[in-house]
Amino acid sequence: MNPMQSDPTVQPVPASVTQRVDAADITLSNPKWAVIGLGSNLGNRLETLQGAVDLLEDTPGVRVKAVSPVYETEPWGVDSGSQPSYFNAVILVKTTLPPSSLLERGQAIEEAFDRVREERWGPRTIDVDILSYADVISDDPVLTLPHPRAHERGFVLAPWHDVDPEAQVPGRGAVAELLGAVPTDGVLARADLELRLPE
Ligand SMILES: Nc1ncnc2c1ncn2[C@@H]1O[C@H](COP(=O)(O)OP(=O)(O)OP(=O)(O)O)[C@@H](O)[C@H]1O
Numbered sequence: 001m002n003p004m005q006s007d008p009t010v011q012p013v014p015a016s017v018t019q020r021v022d023a024a025d026i027t028l029s030n031p032k033w034a035v036i037g038l039g040s041n042l043g044n045r046l047e048t049l050q051g052a053v054d055l056l057e058d059t060p061g062v063r064v065k066a067v068s069p070v071y072e073t074e075p076w077g078v079d080s081g082s083q084p085s086y087f088n089a090v091i092l093v094k095t096t097l098p099p100s101s102l103l104e105r106g107q108a109i110e111e112a113f114d115r116v117r118e119e120r121w122g123p124r125t126i127d128v129d130i131l132s133y134a135d136v137i138s139d140d141p142v143l144t145l146p147h148p149r150a151h152e153r154g155f156v157l158a159p160w161h162d163v164d165p166e167a168q169v170p171g172r173g174a175v176a177e178l179l180g181a182v183p184t185d186g187v188l189a190r191a192d193l194e195l196r197l198p199e
């Protein structure tokens with residue numbers, strides 16, 4: 001058979017499919033900045049934070065671009081003295097993943113560190129929060145963007161400001177301004193510790 005002859009069994013690709021493929025191509029060639037908050041108050045907290053950074057970097061479509069200093073912080077939202085102190089950090093990633101896939105990956109990382117959910121704001125080996133994704137604003141309870149409590153938490157705003165002094169919390173204002181308006185006693189930089197930026 002002449003290979004140049006058209007194959008009658010091949011159907012034309014519907015326009016809707018072409019559009020979806022084109023849209024996916026645009027996402028792939030147009031990575032977005034996302035900001036991720038990490039917290040740990042059980043086990044080897046520094047090793048766990050580093051493990052989460054490394055697992056994010058190992059994720060296809062995610063590149064870790066910056067890591068904040070490590071903070072040791074008093075547990076927020078619970079009775080003082082009822083839980084061990086946290087290590088918190090904030091990282092900046094560039095990603096071609098959509099927000100829902102980034103959330104899923106964060107939750108898979110929590111599971112990899114055997115995180116258990118028993119009580120609200122209970123102690124945990126690792127918490128991976130999506131603090132912001134580009135300038136997206138969404139009140140979907142499965143993935144609220146920006147994170148609904150980021151703007152009122154010193155343990156989030158202090159490391160976020162360190163890693164990106166010009167950052168904005170979409171719809172809420174500049175991280176620098178918000179940081180000036182929240183209590184930061186019990187939010188201490190641990191200059192003796194640091195996270196490695198994956199190569
Ligand atoms: N921006 C977000 N980042 C991570 N999870 C989110 C976000 N918005 C909504 N969620 C949802 O919140 C649910 C509960 O998350 P999680 O158990 O980590 O809460 P928490 O860390 O204890 O508390 P907080 O949300 O106050 O930090 C998740 O199942 C997830 O679907």
Ligand SMILES: Nc1nc2c(c(=O)[nH]1)N=C(CO)CN2
Pocket residue numbers: 038039040073074075076077086088121127155
């Ligand atoms: N200091 C501190 N307190 C918290 C933290 C956290 O990461 N650090 N996370 C919480 C639920 O996400 C609740 N309280």
